[in-house]
Amino acid sequence: MNLTVKDTLAARGIALDPWVGFYFLQSLLINTALGYEFSLLYAVAFSCVLLLLWRIAPRVQKNMLALCSLTAAFYFPFGQAYGAPNFNTLLALHSTNMEESTELLTIFPWYSYLVSLFIFALGVIAFRRKPATKQPWRFTDHLCLAVSVAAFFVAPLQNLAYGGVFKLKDTGYPVFRFVKDVVVNNAEVIDEQQRMAALSQVKDSWNVLAAKPKYHTYVVVIGESVRRDAVGAFGGHWDNTPFASHANGYFFTDYVAASGSTQKSLGLTLNRVLDNKPQYQDNFVTLANRAGFQTWWFSNQGQIGEYDTAIASIAKRADEVQFLKSGDFEADKNTRDEALLKMTSQVFATPRTQPQLIVLHLMGSHPQACDRTQGKYEVFVQSKETSCYLHSITQTDHLLEQLYQQLQNTGQSFSMVYFSDHGLAFKERGKEVQYLAHDDKFQQNFQVPFMVLSSDDTAHRLIKARRSANDFLSFFAQWTGIKAKEITSKYKFVSSQKAGPVWVTNFKLHKVSYDHLGSDIFETKTR
Incomplete structure (x- = not known):
């Protein structure tokens, strides 16, 4: 009976071939590795494509599968952490230096690389398969052709039905996507960099109407990758900010970053924005220059080139600029943020009559956090990396305390603002390898600390009204007493006045409502 069934299936071409299961497994892994949502339809359809190509053009199939497997193997760890390629990931590829790339590779869990090796091994096996003698087309071949072609048109037809646009390039096959x-995103990044380079040669267009600074020295400290719920001074579970928790000043408990990555977030925060595009020549540094301030920019973040990142483009507009790292292969990954204090002390050592604007850009809590703390932490929370992350915030708090003391020792009036560019999201949650990485799906990716400490503050005050980094230039103008034709303040930033709904820019450069984002709670499990 079993022999009869087997012969009948073989005669109809329906008998199962081990390679069918092999290609299906490869399709599943490739689709998953590239960072797209799981789809059984496209896993089956891509398996059909591989089977058809093996029938009609085995050499083409082997080369294509080898390329797909190699790409998937390399991208798998990134895809699990950051998802499919988008503007932000391509921008990071262009603007990340060797140090940051190395740190990124060490933060992924070891089993991600094990899966990558498995995908690569499957690709090698598939490539070494020997072609068999050609056989006439069977029912299963026609079925594979129908499935693979039909799947190719599913997404374009859905777009036509819902958006009125039909484009074959919108097919849902993960490999094609x-x-x-x-x-597409690489072209957009290149266009943005070319626009930035062109604007770097253009004079700013600020029209300053008045400048009446209340303080002699203004300091902007830009933090890195700090979630507000990890900061003790802003309600975090751990007392990891002994200075900020008791300092006199204004602490904003609902400040929302503009985007979820450094370059995009600060590009939208520190520049004037028209039609959703930063005008890199019109930023807070050039505004201060126009108003008669002497400007300084000190950075512990790598500089790859002179104008090839949004931050470098802004920094180069200051009167004096110093980067602790050049971003080349010899960049010192162990350079501490506290080294910036030597630069500020040199500035404060010389009396100056002009109002001063000093900007410090920190490495702060940038992943991998244990590289920031040399592996040290105060309390263990779920994983070593999470524990280091909390301790890196303590290090930043200590830097702010030392900077505050330097400012006090000058004997001049001053005001200092500190905020982070964006937050992070948990990956491998609840595991021993739990870590934090960039994301754009959760409110915590945009919830960051923002505080203003001035020489004449007499109390520790909380401001619970929501504030957006998209309004930073308005804050900066009010804070420094600069009035410019191009800046219209809709509300008083340092107040309890409501400011309306807040939107953020996700990694696909879409504006989305902050209120509609999900939540990524910081678990407080310790040992």
Whole structure:
């Protein structure tokens, strides 16, 4: 009976071939590795494509599968942490230096690389398969052709039905989507960098109407990758900010970053924005220059080139600029943020009559946090990396305390603002390898600390009204007493006045409502 069934299935071409399961497994892994949501339809459809190509063009199939497997193997750890390629990931690829790249590779859990090796091994096996003699087309071949073609049109037809646009390039096959997303987003990044480079040669267009600074020295400290719920001074579970928790000043408990990554967030925060595009020549540094301030920019973040990142483009507009790292292969990954205090002390050592604007850009809590703390932490929370992350915030708090003392020792009036560019989200949550990485799906990716400490503050005050980093230039103008034709303040920033709904820019450069984002709670499990 079993022999009869087997012969019948073989005669109809329906008998199962081990390679069918092999290609299906490879399709599943490739689709998952590229960072797209799981789809059984496209896993089956891509398996059909591989089977058909093996029938009609085995050499083409082997080369294509080898390329897909190699790409998937390399991208798998990134895809699990950051998802499919988008503008932000391509921007990071262009603007990340060797130090940051190395740190990124060490933060992923070891089993991600094990899966990558498995995908690569499957690709090698598939590539070494020997072609068999050609056989006439069977029912299963026609079925594979129908499935693979039908799947190709599913997404374009859905777009036509819901959006009125039909484009074949919008097919949902993850392999095709990956290529399209890389090409399209890379072109957008290059266009943005070219626009930035062009604007770097353009004079600012600020029209300053008045400048009446209340203080002699203004300091902007830009933190890195700090979630507000990890900061003790802002309600975090751990007392990891002994200075900020008791300092006199204004502490904003509902400040929302503009985006979820450094370059995009600060590009939208520190520059004037028209039609959703930062005008890099019109930023807070050039505004201060126009108003008669002497400007300084000290950074512990790498500089790859002179104008090739949003931050470098802004920094180069200051009167004096110093980067602790150049961003090349010899960049010192162990350079501490506290080294910036030597630069500020040199500035404060010389009396100056002009109002001063000093900007410090920290490495702060940038992943990998244990590189910031040399592996040290005060309390263990779930994983070593999470514990180091909390301690890195303590290090930043200590820097702020030392900077505050330097300012007090000058004998001049001063005001200092500290905020972080964006937050982070937990990956591998609840595991021993739990870590934090960039994301744009949760409110915590945009919830960051923001505080203003001035020489004449007499109390520790909380401001619970929501504030957006998209309004930073308005704050800066009010804070420094600069009035410019191009800046219209809709509300008083340092107050309890409501400011309306807040939107953020996600990694696809879409504006989304902050209120509609999910939540990524900081678990407080310790040992």
